[in-house]
Amino acid sequence: MKMKKITLSSLFIAMAVTGCSGDAANEANFKEVLQAYYDSQVEPATCIAGGLKFPYEEKKTMGWNIGGTSIEDKLAALADAGLIEKVGNNYNLSKTGEEYHNDSKGFCYGRIQVTQVTNFTEPNTMQGYTVSRVNYDLSVSDRPEWSENGKITETYNLTKAGLKGGYGNTEPKHAMMLIKTNKGWITEKEM
Numbered sequence: 001m002k003m004k005k006i007t008l009s010s011l012f013i014a015m016a017v018t019g020c021s022g023d024a025a026n027e028a029n030f031k032e033v034l035q036a037y038y039d040s041q042v043e044p045a046t047c048i049a050g051g052l053k054f055p056y057e058e059k060k061t062m063g064w065n066i067g068g069t070s071i072e073d074k075l076a077a078l079a080d081a082g083l084i085e086k087v088g089n090n091y092n093l094s095k096t097g098e099e100y101h102n103d104s105k106g107f108c109y110g111r112i113q114v115t116q117v118t119n120f121t122e123p124n125t126m127q128g129y130t131v132s133r134v135n136y137d138l139s140v141s142d143r144p145e146w147s148e149n150g151k152i153t154e155t156y157n158l159t160k161a162g163l164k165g166g167y168g169n170t171e172p173k174h175a176m177m178l179i180k181t182n183k184g185w186i187t188e189k190e191m
Helices: 008-017 027-039 071-080 095-100 150-155
Strands: 046-048 084-087 090-093 106-109 111-120 124-126 129-141 174-181 184-187
Touching: 027 111, 027 129, 027 174, 027 184, 071 084, 071 090, 071 150, 095 106
Parallel strands: none
Antiparallel strands: 046 106, 084 090, 111 129, 124 129, 129 174, 174 184
């Protein structure tokens, strides 16, 4: 049987994800557990314009909507932010656009940053587990300048923090259940 080598960095990440920083129910420990969870995710914080493939050929019958905003408005916002350029009847990726474009997800950027734990419930027992509901705020680190362009934020409904807004919320609040284990607190998504 072949044994896999465990590197020191992977051991550190595993310890961070399991929330071994402490058993105390407090804002600092909960923020650390939440941040470790988000740090373990490989996906970028935000992606926009995922349904568009480039080069994109302008069609005379444009005018259809994707998610309530016309395709013309979406392309105009991307062009205004410097992500695409119109050449003849085609929209091509600009140099900046090439850097941030993913064929399946669109233009992606940033990492999730837990900025603060706003409050949490006192730990309680539920179905044999000690749990606490934690409310917290997020922002996006490594946010590129183009993502703060006014047309981009309006057209793609981005919050001030750089995340996708939803259903009229300008800064969606976040909440997650944390569960106490023999190794410390972990998120409900890791259970």
